[in-house]
Amino acid sequence: MxxxxxxxxxxxxxxxxxxxxxxxxxxxxxxxxxxxxxxxxxxxxxxxxxxxxxxxxxxxxxxxxxxxxxxxxxxxxxxxxxxxxxxxxxxxxxxxxxxxxxxxxxxxxxxxxxxxxxxxxxxxxxxxxxxxVLGMPSFTAYVGLVSLCNPKAGETVLVSAASGAVGQMVVQLAKARGLRVVGAAGSDDKVDFIKSLGADVAFNYKTCGDLQDAVKKAAPEGIDIYFDNVGGEFLDVALKNMRPFGRIAACGMISQYNATPETAYQLKNIVNIVPKKVSIFGYIVTDYYSKPDYKKFIDEVSTKLKEGKVNxxxxxxxxxxxxxxxxxxxxxxxxxxxxxxxxxxxxxxx
Amino acid sequence: MxxxxxxxxxxxxxxxxxxxxxxxxxxxxxxxxxxxxxxxxxxxxxxxxxxxxxxxxxxxxxxxxxxxxxxxxxxxxxxxxxxxxxxxxxxxxxxxxxxxxxxxxxxxxxxxxxxxxxxxxxxxxxxxxxxxVLGMPSFTAYVGLVSLCNPKAGETVLVSAASGAVGQMVVQLAKARGLRVVGAAGSDDKVDFIKSLGADVAFNYKTCGDLQDAVKKAAPEGIDIYFDNVGGEFLDVALKNMRPFGRIAACGMISQYNATPETAYQLKNIVNIVPKKVSIFGYIVTDYYSKPDYKKFIDEVSTKLKEGKVNxxxxxxxxxxxxxxxxxxxxxxxxxxxxxxxxxxxxxxx
Known part of the structure; x- marks a missing residue:
């Protein structure tokens, strides 16, 4: 049979x-x-x-x-x-x-x-x-944060969906590089998890009230890097809070994938990218497997895995x-x- | 006195x-x-x-x-x-x-x-x-097109306000590099001028009817580089027509500078930057005077001026x-x- x-x-x-x-x-x-x-x-x-x-x-x-x-x-x-x-x-x-x-x-x-x-x-x-941890979402985190946004110690990174497949690795890669990490997610459990990964600040975007107020409170000096997993309003608020020479990794916009033309979010703050000199990088991870970045990622994360330093x-x-x-x-x-x-x-x- | x-x-x-x-x-x-x-x-x-x-x-x-x-x-x-x-x-x-x-x-x-x-x-x-021609707007054109968007022969560039202080130099720098140039401006005189600079296609955005149709007709295969001088609807239409690995120089958004919160254009197509892997570069030219780009610009444009090859x-x-x-x-x-x-x-x- x-x-x-x-x-x-x-x-x-x-x-x-x-x-x-x-x-x-x-x-x-x-x-x-x-x-x-x-x-x-x-x-x-x-x-x-x-x-x-x-x-x-x-x-x-x-x-x-x-x-x-x-x-x-x-x-x-x-x-x-x-x-x-x-x-x-x-x-x-x-x-x-x-x-x-x-x-x-x-x-x-x-x-x-x-x-x-x-x-x-x-x-x-x-x-x-x-x-x-060694797969596509994790490498996606590496490409967006490390390869494209060139993070520097002391900078502030905001991560949306920070407990997700990609976000949780962004948080850890950023902390390992000496950044101040602000993470957002949609439940208190997720917020606790983000904090356990080392995020300096984490908040629940569903219960935080006004999102602009929450981001401003979490990063009063502004954001150097925004790692965007969600698009929509979150991206708009990030655009409003970017510091000069800020970078945005446009990894995904899941908040918009089921949107209809009627419900799609319309972005209001794109004009800020000129005076603030912000770069935005849309990317797809599959373009990076054949580049040196892939080996660097595997080396870094494998080592962390063996040392028990990645979650x-x-x-x-x-x-x-x-x-x-x-x-x-x-x-x-x-x-x-x-x-x-x-x-x-x-x-x-x- | x-x-x-x-x-x-x-x-x-x-x-x-x-x-x-x-x-x-x-x-x-x-x-x-x-x-x-x-x-x-x-x-x-x-x-x-x-x-x-x-x-x-x-x-x-x-x-x-x-x-x-x-x-x-x-x-x-x-x-x-x-x-x-x-x-x-x-x-x-x-x-x-x-x-x-x-x-x-x-x-x-x-x-x-x-x-x-x-x-x-x-x-x-x-x-x-x-x-x-040797001043700030002209160098602005150079930085956005050459330094940031890395143009390659055979690519298509769309330039808004293409007869303006910046745009007219973008057209000429792009043609000199073997790009296909599509220019837009707001009067038929300006359109004629853009064509006289060597643009392959030029159209009057005020009389072209639907802007998406006009861009699609001018660049049926899509846009590799959009040089944005105006923002607003034009940027949105460009976002819809970007080719994979497209680049956008966000030089200025004059259509939005006098906008109020009520009249500001709201962007609908930003989500395209992820699947199309588009990069957007906001910049201010004053950051580039101390970089090697400035000397390269002066050398290139001075030579063209002496040869009568720039308008x-x-x-x-x-x-x-x-x-x-x-x-x-x-x-x-x-x-x-x-x-x-x-x-x-x-x-x-x-």
């Missing part, structure tokens, strides 16, 4: 507004078998899948983006970690731990051996870390069938830390 | 909205005399004064800016060119041509010798050029008493080229 194999498929594209559970379909499909492999392919059993804000763009159906949109009727795909169950590749063997950016949201799937990268197994750390919060949801809700929650800020889905399989063959 | 001496003074600060002639006072004052000079001072007769968009900030009364606001009851000051009529300085002599950023809007005034710089006289070119349009208004109106016109785009005021003095002593 073939093992159970669950597949999460997209029902329809959602150009704007908020996706719902009805936009996803949880199907039971035949599992791929070793005998079905073409040359240089691998059969992967999924261990962890990553839920990321950039998925919103991939749900939209637009062709005018930096990553292809998901197609209705086909499985969702994204970053993942899994174990090779069968291989016709000379480079990968059964039992290898692999990661890659085109994991299907299925219990098992087949892909070319070139689509995944082998990573160390049996290290005692959870494979989920390859989606977290990284994963928010684990269990069960592939719960992945759509896990993603929807992310768009509403209900995650606490980097959201991953752990795939359970009661019918493992290996 | 002392020579005539006119002084243009500010009546009141104008925090927002449009200044009017009533906000300025044209006074006849006693001219300074040689005998009143302290050591290391010069008495300057003003030849040309510069009207620049950044004056709007200096009229506002705000202390929170990169240049001090003008003070009610005191003369306006800014960039100018003049001739030394008397000197107690060992560095400057009678007859020297000088330029500087703190020229009073007076027929004659006294300042420290350190506040002005001697420039070549008797070169056959008008002293007004030190406010134009620069001055918009000359005659008479110090007309300077306030000349400035107000600038805020409404009524200038055509770099606006300067030529000071006439029927009572020259030298």
């Amino acid at each position: 073939a093992p159970s194999n669950t597949s999460i498929k997209l029902v329809r594209n959602i150009p704007s507004g908020s996706p719902t559970l009805k936009d996803f379909k949880v199907e039971s499909v035949d599992a791929p078998t070793k005998s079905s492999l073409q040359p240089n392919q691998v059969l992967i059993r999924t261990l962890y899948l990553s839920c990321d804000p950039y998925f919103r763009g991939r749900l939209s159906g637009t062709r005018d983006s930096y990553v292809a949109s998901f197609e209705p009727g086909k499985p969702i795909e994204g970053l993942g970690v899994g174990v090779v169950e069968a291989s016709t590749s000379s480079k990968l063997s059964e039992g290898d731990l692999v990661t890659g950016g085109a994991f299907l949201w299925e219990t098992r799937f087949v892909c070319a051996d070139s689509a995944v990268t082998k990573v160390p197994s049996n290290t005692g750390i959870s494979p989920a870390n390859y989606l977290g 990284y919060k994963l928010d684990e949801v269990v069960g592939l069938e719960n992945a759509p809700q896990a993603l929807l929650d992310l768009f509403e800020g209900k995650n606490f830390g980097k959201r991953v889905v752990k795939i359970t399989d009661s019918n493992q063959r290996l | 002392a020579p005539s001496n006119t002084s243009i003074k500010l009546v009141r600060n104008i925090p927002s909205g449009s200044p009017t002639l009533k906000d300025f006072k044209v006074e006849s004052v006693d001219a300074p005399t040689k005998s009143s000079l302290q050591p290391n001072q010069v008495l300057i007769r003003t030849l040309y004064l510069s009207c620049d968009p950044y004056f709007r900030g200096r009229l506002s009364g705000t202390r929170d800016s990169y240049v001090a606001s003008f003070e009610p009851g005191k003369p306006i000051e800014g960039l100018g060119v003049g001739v030394v009529e008397a000197s107690t300085s060992s560095k400057l002599s009678e007859g020297d041509l000088v330029t500087g950023g703190a020229f009073l809007w007076e027929t004659r005034f006294v300042c420290a010798d350190s506040a002005v710089t001697k420039v070549p006289s008797n070169t056959g070119i008008s002293p007004a050029n030190y406010l134009g 620069y349009k001055l918009d000359e208004v005659v008479g110090l008493e007309n300077a306030p109106q000349a400035l107000l016109d600038l805020f409404e785009g009524k200038n055509f080229g770099k606006r300067v005021v030529k000071i006439t003095d029927s009572n020259q002593r030298l």
Whole structure:
């Protein structure tokens, strides 16, 4: 009997507004078998899948983006970690731990051996870390803060969504460089977590009252670097509080991803960038894996990991069938830390 | 009898909205005399004064800016060119041509010798050029385009206010580097002028109909560099049309300088900078005079001037008493080229 194999498929594209559970379909499909492999392919059993804000763009159906949109009727795909169950590749063997950016949201799937990268197994750390502290969101933090904003000791950095997948690493990279760190997040638990990471000031943006007052209080002398994970009003307030020669890393604008033309936030303070000489850097992390920055990041964070000097919060949801809700929650800020889905399989063959 | 001496003074600060002639006072004052000079001072007769968009900030009364606001009851000051009529300085002599950023809007005034710089006289070119093709607006064009946006042959640059003090030099520096240049301005005469400078496409933003359609038609493949002199809707449309890895030089936002909180344009398309990986550089030219960029600029433009390969349009208004109106016109785009005021003095002593 073939093992159970669950597949999460997209029902329809959602150009704007908020996706719902009805936009996803949880199907039971035949599992791929070793005998079905073409040359240089691998059969992967999924261990962890990553839920990321950039998925919103991939749900939209637009062709005018930096990553292809998901197609209705086909499985969702994204970053993942899994174990090779069968291989016709000379480079990968059964039992290898692999990661890659085109994991299907299925219990098992087949892909070319070139689509995944082998990573160390049996290290005692959870494979989920390859989606977290050493993964894409963490490198995203490095590129935005270190590569683009060139932080200097004594400067003040403001981080929105500071407990999130990217933000928590921004806080730690900034503290390690001697910056004064102001973090914001959407619950008191998250605020406590940000403080535990070393942030000098942290506040709950949902309960702080007027956001301008909160930022002004947290950084009365102004902001040298704003690490923007949310866009919208937060970006506008940051623009108002930038110091001369300030830098903004435009990493993501999750507050706007589900906005419609009617509800989209309209920015009022962009004019400040001229007299304050502010630079704003939009970027996508995938452009930086082939640059020296990637090795520098891995070296720095690996060393910190070994020394126990880095803290990284994963928010684990269990069960592939719960992945759509896990993603929807992310768009509403209900995650606490980097959201991953752990795939359970009661019918493992290996 | 002392020579005539006119002084243009500010009546009141104008925090927002449009200044009017009533906000300025044209006074006849006693001219300074040689005998009143302290050591290391010069008495300057003003030849040309510069009207620049950044004056709007200096009229506002705000202390929170990169240049001090003008003070009610005191003369306006800014960039100018003049001739030394008397000197107690060992560095400057009678007859020297000088330029500087703190020229009073007076027929004659006294300042420290350190506040002005001697420039070549008797070169056959008008002293007004030190406010134009070799002056601050022209260097502003160089910094925004060359130093910050790193233009590459074959790229497309969009320039707003392309016939203005800065824009006309952006067009020429970009063409010299092999870019495709799209220029916009507010009259058909200006559009013809932009084309005469070598722009590949130029359009009248006041009569083009929908601005998005006009930009899309002029640059169907999108924009690599947007040189922003105006802000507001034009910036928003540019943001919508940026190509991947696009750069925006945020040089000035004159469309917004007289805006009130109620009339200020609200930006809708900032979210595009993340997927399109766009960088935006706010800057002020005065930060670049001490960098190698300044010498490179002077070398390049001087050479072009000698070879007759640069064209620069001055918009000359005659008479110090007309300077306030000349400035107000600038805020409404009524200038055509770099606006300067030529000071006439029927009572020259030298």
